[in-house]
Amino acid sequence: MNLSIVIPLLNEEESLKELHQWIVKVMTQHSYSYEVIFIDDGSTDDSWPIIQQLGSIDPNVKGIKFFKNYGKSQALHAGFARAQGDVIITMDADLQDSPEEIPGLYSMVTTGGLDLVSGWKKKRYDSILSKNMPSKLFNWAARKTSGVKLHDFNCGLKAYKQKVVKNIEVSGEMHRYIPVLAKNAGFAKIGEKVVIHQARKYGTTKFGMERFINGFLDLITIWFLSRFGKRPMHLFGALGVLMFLIGLSSAVYIGINKLYKLYMHERAILITDNPWFYIALATMIIGTQLFLAGFLGEIILRTKNNEERYKVSETL
Template sequence: MIQISVIIPVYNEQDSIPELHHWICRVMKGHGYSYEIIFVNDGSNDGSWNEIQKLTDLNPNVKGVSFTRNYGKSAALDMGFSKARGEVVITMDADLQDSPDEIPGLYEMVMAEGFEVVSGWKKKRRDPITKTIPSRFFNGVTRVISGIKLHDFNCGLKAYKNKVVKNIHIYGEMHRYIPLIAKWNGFSNIGEKVVDHRPRKYGKTKFGIERFLNGFLDLISVSFVNRYKRRPMHFFGTLGTVSFLAGFFITSWLIFQKIYGLYQGRTVREITAQPLFFLALVALIVGVQLFLTGFLAEMMTSNNSRKADYNIDEELNLKN
């Protein structure tokens, strides 16, 4: 196994690719690392793939994968993770804002200090305020929900032990939450390193307000999936039980009031003439539906459970 795999998602970054490649190679050779560079072309419509092809001809350590269209950064990283052979896997953006000079420090934190995930922290950002303020708010919310004390979840410069990237799957915009996904898969030794953040040299940023909004939706999604994908009844069953019991007790109270009023000889409104009865009826129906949803989801989860759903750290003296 080689020492370092560098995974670089690429989307319309043809001008920066040769310079980034030269910089990474200089760092690797200077420290004597064995390495590979995996460029994942995410459906670029400029000359990015041509530049990658040139580099694969010049340098046998360069690998290239090209998508037929733009699938997003998470898909590109997931593909790179599946191809990586290094003991330490490092991800970085292709726009030259992440410095390859940080690679040795990240590598040492994983190999010498024992971290399973190390996330970069762009303490001094070279981005416009329209990008930095939403990012700070986003990071604050993610810290609260995840319980992981990182300053910059969205930093593209990260390092992982190989076993981490082989045991997680990301899609959508979930690349922002890899530390969270890693933690929920049993890799909780997560560290942080202040890294240099450089101004963009070529091209233009791919950041937009829609990515910010989608990021929060994906945070809700990844939180729900990782907590309840193997026990959906705990979520749907709990909500269903609460809703059903609320409807049951309200209905019981209305019936009791009706019977007690008749016993006292008072004129009492019909149960069906009270709006509260219909709210209780809705609560009963919703409760049953939620419980059945949880039951069906539990059956599907049970039928689809496989050994591959569980992460194995090590095996000893096992023979096929």
């Protein structure tokens, strides 16, 4: 099979039939063998009945329905697990991603030798203040932090080799950082393609300003996980030892200074009256706690079990 098209969605009943027709048209024009996997992330409208209807008339349509809204990352994880195509395309269901871009993305992966191709919505139809400016700031920070030189991490239109999606773990809200996850997993051939961004035709956006705040927090998380996720003791242990040594050195200095003044018969204040005593004590306690945090992190890392991150209600 050439292509698996993975489409996570939430309350997109108005756009699904039109999107399906558009995808079928493009697939037919290019004679691709394909499957379309819709993941209903807890919709409360008629999205799932429409997916079932599409599946009854088109054997290429597959579907996964969650019991409730678990998030886009969990939807993509389920779609990736189900996908069988040599190349996996992800796109949103709101018609803002054009299926006409699929052949170009597919070609860049199959003939261009890339592991992953990310879309770049260079010209956007979103509000400048509410989305464009925060998005530019977010993408700049993501480039600087991750080292992955992409202009648009948030673009849902991406293409992957099958081995990429089968060897990365998309959880939490990490769907924005799949290229970073891929790079950390050893898939370094990452490119981008300028794609058309269309104005939303139906409904309203499911994302607000909070997604950028969450995005920056997730960026810190993925920076930490990429550098210290497999070795938390290297961060917490090093910081703990450093702080403990600083505290210990301060305590030793205070003690030696006290003994020197006694030896010289000079007036010396009580050690407990010296503010540096409490600074040294607090620093040693914090250092010990950081060291223990790293130690516990290593234990948890080695004993953790894979948790079920979502529950599937129905499949098609």
